[in-house]
Amino acid sequence: MQTANKLEIAIIELITPKFLLLFLKKEYTEKPINNTPT
Incomplete structure (x- = not known):
């Protein structure tokens, strides 16, 4: 079990x-977000 x-x-x-x-x-290409990506 552990190995699996x-x-x-x-x-x-x-x-x-x-x-x-x-x-x-x-997601980014289809609908760009105005907020800066984290």
Whole structure:
């Protein structure tokens, strides 16, 4: 269980940032925000 959990976390940590970047890029390009990005 522990090894699978660690693997799952590792996969999430590797994949999530890429999806987040894509999502943020899409959001930013589709509807630009007036506020300065953090």
